[in-house]
Amino acid sequence: GDPANTFGIEESLKELAQLADTAGLTIVGSTYQKLSTPNARSYIGSGKVSEIKSAIHALDVETVIFDDELSAGQLRNLEKAFGEKVRVCDRTALILDIFNQRAATHEASLQVALAQMEYQLPRLTKMWSHLERQAGGQVKGMGEKQIEVDKRILRTQIGVLKKELESVRKHRKQYRTRRTAVPVPVVSLVGYTNAGKSTLLNQLTGAGVLAEDKLFATLDPTTRRVQMKNGNEFLLTDTVGFIQKLPTTLVAAFRATLEEISESSLMVHVVDISHPLAEQQIDAVDKVLSELDVSSIPKLMVWNKVDKAADPLKTKLEAAKRQDVVCISALTGDGLQDFCDAVQDKLKDSMVWVEALIP
Numbered sequence: 001g002d003p004a005n006t007f008g009i010e011e012s013l014k015e016l017a018q019l020a021d022t023a024g025l026t027i028v029g030s031t032y033q034k035l036s037t038p039n040a041r042s043y044i045g046s047g048k049v050s051e052i053k054s055a056i057h058a059l060d061v062e063t064v065i066f067d068d069e070l071s072a073g074q075l076r077n078l079e080k081a082f083g084e085k086v087r088v089c090d091r092t093a094l095i096l097d098i099f100n101q102r103a104a105t106h107e108a109s110l111q112v113a114l115a116q117m118e119y120q121l122p123r124l125t126k127m128w129s130h131l132e133r134q135a136g137g138q139v140k141g142m143g144e145k146q147i148e149v150d151k152r153i154l155r156t157q158i159g160v161l162k163k164e165l166e167s168v169r170k171h172r173k174q175y176r177t178r179r180t181a182v183p184v185p186v187v188s189l190v191g192y193t194n195a196g197k198s199t200l201l202n203q204l205t206g207a208g209v210l211a212e213d214k215l216f217a218t219l220d221p222t223t224r225r226v227q228m229k230n231g232n233e234f235l236l237t238d239t240v241g242f243i244q245k246l247p248t249t250l251v252a253a254f255r256a257t258l259e260e261i262s263e264s265s266l267m268v269h270v271v272d273i274s275h276p277l278a279e280q281q282i283d284a285v286d287k288v289l290s291e292l293d294v295s296s297i298p299k300l301m302v303w304n305k306v307d308k309a310a311d312p313l314k315t316k317l318e319a320a321k322r323q324d325v326v327c328i329s330a331l332t333g334d335g336l337q338d339f340c341d342a343v344q345d346k347l348k349d350s351m352v353w354v355e356a357l358i359p
């Protein structure tokens, strides 16, 4: 890692752990090493490789994730060192996995598939070097030829995907109008990873209700139905979270996964108000949102984790002074009724907008 970076190693590793958790992995431990330059062969030094190898055996580890992008050679050498059963991946591959799980629209799926292929292209060596080893090195030439063939196929596929993306973008407006013909308003949650979006989602909805509900059973796992006391209901959907350290190669895919917001009636920006960088995080989210095609969608801001704030009462008073800000604790349930009331209020305006689009 880069020690001059304001976003330090420990924070970066913490974020990596959160991402792994989002991807459904269980974290058993983390470690780092300070080197003036990364090791060209294995990213970390050989001593560190041995240390991790021992930990893999002791803790029965299945996956080792590196916080920086690994080269094809580093990836291969680490896999060799750790053994066949262990999957080695880097931050970029992990984020791509999450985007892939979360891509809800056709455009987002295409954009993520494109990013995945572009990531694979320079790393297309593993399978064939494995073959070479099996054959005792005799098919070396053949392996190299095969890599070239594979790369050509992948490049062609990338070209096809890019064309399809262009066409989908052109017709985006059409798709959207058709999709909006759902009589239930959709509320999207946006915000940083770890802001408490899924905690809020789970607090507001009984997970058990979903199973018997045929109409909504096909919804993706990040969407839930919320029924309010007055009988009104809305769909609450979680979007892929913002992160501090997003590889630049993934920016387009990230934005595409957020495009689904443009199909919702209301966006709720969830902020971890107890976070020391809360203000910067709000600005970063607003900046990305302003670059998406979502300016016509009403917005509500939620200051979450007020229970953890330095001065909860002061924070609540501050929120009360502002328009379109609700202070809650998704964990303790504090302020959830206020939140539902605020959503209801906002939806009253936006429902007009939704109905106007239904043919």
Ligand code: GDP
Residues within 6 Å of the ligand: 192, 193, 194, 195, 196, 197, 198, 199, 200, 241, 304, 305, 306, 307, 308, 328, 329, 330, 331, 332
């Ligand atoms: P997401 O990444 O935005 O979906 O965030 P999560 O819902 O997974 O929450 C991240 C962490 O923050 C979890 O450990 C939650 O238990 C915790 N958390 C969420 N809401 C609150 C809250 O209101 N107060 C406190 N103290 N912790 C919270």
